[in-house]
Amino acid sequence: MAGIKSFGAYIPLHRIAQKEIGKAWNSGGKGEKATVGPDEDSLTMAVDAAVDCIGNNDRGDIDGLFFASTTSPFMEKQMSATIGVAADLNRNISSMDFSGSLRAGSNALKAAFDSVKSGSNKNVVVTAADCRMGVPGSPAERALGDGAAAIMISDTDVAANIEGIYSISDEIMDNWREVDDQFVHSWEERFIITEGYMRVMIEACSGAMKSFGVEAKDIAKFVSYAPNERVYWQAAGKLGFDYETQVQMPLFSTVGNTGASFGMLQLVACLEEAKAGDKILFASYGSGCDVFLLEVTDKIAEAKGGKGVSTYLESKKMISNYNQYLTFKKLLPDSVERMPPIRPPATISWRDQNSILGFKGSKCNKCGHVQYPVHRICSECFSKDESTEVRLSDLNAKVFSCTVDNLGYGGGASPFWAIADFEEVRARLQIADADLTEVKIGDSLEMTFRKFPSDNDIPVYGWKSRLVR
């Protein structure tokens, strides 16, 4: 039976305390939320989550990569194709982007499940990410956080069987964002909760349980999307789940509502704590509802390998003030006038995509010497065109030397450079999310996919390093 074979997550290191946002708007606030740094967006988070999900699974076995987001950096350009190269997957994967709805994540999961069940695919990674913004000062700004989750749907050795999927579609103007608007808008809350979220959630979950032949008491954990924590608990209560034991502890006050990835992120958190035999009812929301019934198998222990929600949640750094947050979100321009690097031509980005997006070096077939980026001639034995590409993105390195370039262009922060020693190769890499006082020679680095600034703001992507999280 098809189901979830592995799962992973990505939560940005940076968090802002709600009271810091409150200070800027003369109000208070409890809890915190995760926020992208200046070099992160939905694509970068989706890559890190996908890599976390894939873990030690053979990348050659993966034949599908679906990306889900309402905040893709491109209106026109497929991100799943980019993620496929970044995650070093085969060319013959089925790549698809899902967008336009907070249900994009579960839509993609359903599509992956259907594809695997039909035999069209064997192993499909669904990676969902969002970094939506509310108008500064609005309740939405407080509520919306950034993060990604990835789930691999497979037909063998699954950690959780998908027993059934039940969907309804619903037309309502509750939350929306027009093409040229960077902020989420909503109709008034009484309406959108009563006639939107609550009505649809109850209808869909009740219908699903009836259809699946289960009752609330059969469910070990109920996991769902909700626009805020209050209605999350209310919906669970109305469906008959016990708050203390049957409802997944939500991430509203630690990560925030991460849109299309929020339900999946909570599902991943739930799976991290699940045990064989657990039945999980998972529901998403957005112009309707997708409800999944899962049953955890005895493979669950093997599936828990990556950093997941637990590690990424614990590993955090507080943003010192609201202005820094606005700069990270590009809502304030960089205060330092600097010259951005000239964007590399599309031709270079294309022909060297394995080095740039795939973080591949070349290993000499004759002498074993590794070079990064890929070189045609070995610098040790000078053999020509005798090398094999090797992936560096899932290796760790050590800081050989490092410094922050205060004149360099970082698109919102000064670039932090490291000379990084991998076991077999040395590379010049930026260290993301770090301050000079936090890094010393010899520290361990792991790799993270990031956005690089360029002269006309067309995103350029590649790999940086970060202190191990």
Next chain:
Amino acid sequence: MESIKDKVAIIGMGCTKFGENFSQPISSLIIDAVSEAMEDAKVESKDINAAWFGTLMGGITGGVLTEAMQWDNLPVTRVENNCASALEALRNGLFAVACGAYDIVVVVGAEKCKDTGTGSLTFPYGYHPSYGYMQAPAAYAAAALRYFEKYGIDVEEGKRLMAKIAVKNHYNGTLAPKAHFKKAITEETVMKAPIISWPLGLFDCCPTTDGASAAILCRADLASKFRDDYILVKGMGLAVGRRDVYSGRIKDRDDSDYTIWNETVAASKQAYDQAGITDPRDQVTIASVHDCFTITELINYESLGFSPIGKAKEDVESGFFELDGGLPVNTDGGLKAFGHPVGASGLRMVYEIYQQIQGKAGKRQLKNVDLGVAHCQGGNPTGGFQASVAVVGPRD
């Protein structure tokens, strides 16, 4: 291989005032430097057989030079080797004269760094994401930390060591009328300056400068027709590294620890061998070395063989490289105080040694000037250098 020693003479030199020459285009700087050199050599445009023009960003083709000088139909080549571009012009002109193809050539370097809108060698240029976009200050800062780590110098102590070099060069600059900065500074000023790229502060970095420099070369046997106090080229070396010296196997690779500039070691060996220099610390009487950052000069003391490896600290502390020391370095202020118009710096260095040999260096005049070394180093320590070394000396 034959040595270049004593085959070519420098019979005239010119150099503009280095600084923020906002009102002058590159053509104007070229005119000033070349005219001074031609007047100095007592040659006219019609006497010139060929020319080489070095620049990084000052325009493409030899036409930049011919346009400025209103020359027609001369063989002119534009050369570029980053910060070593002026010495590259010298090297090309030198070998052309030595082989007998030309009698009299002009070599020029010029740059309008102030037209880029950026500071401290952080010029915007196209990049390949896999090679990173690490600017010069950051790359040299990374080298500084490695040097301190390797020799057990704590960072504050290292910063003070580098500060002494900045203080020396700024003092020397006060004695050089054409220098960009003519203001003495204290160690405390250097130590307290804003950080550009830790541990390098503002006064550890050379300024962003406009300028041009030029030399007239001729075959040594013709030189006495032009002047008595011409100088001779004794040796010329160039070593160009790879952009990926930071990659590769870590063990057994001394070129990857950034505490010695390997290309500079190689270029100086070529030049010293030709000049017959076996003990540079003893035989070299004056040196203009690349000091884009104070750490650059510190490590160059060792890479050029002036200080034993790991011992530059002792020489800095004893004042060995000051005007009255055993081997005065950057007597005109160096890149740090005289300024660094990238493609013009190499011939500015030779200009200083030329003046010192002729006894025309004014308040900074040294005694008993014999062999002098001019050294330029383009690129950066984590990405490969273009290192050039010229040895010049008085006529026999």
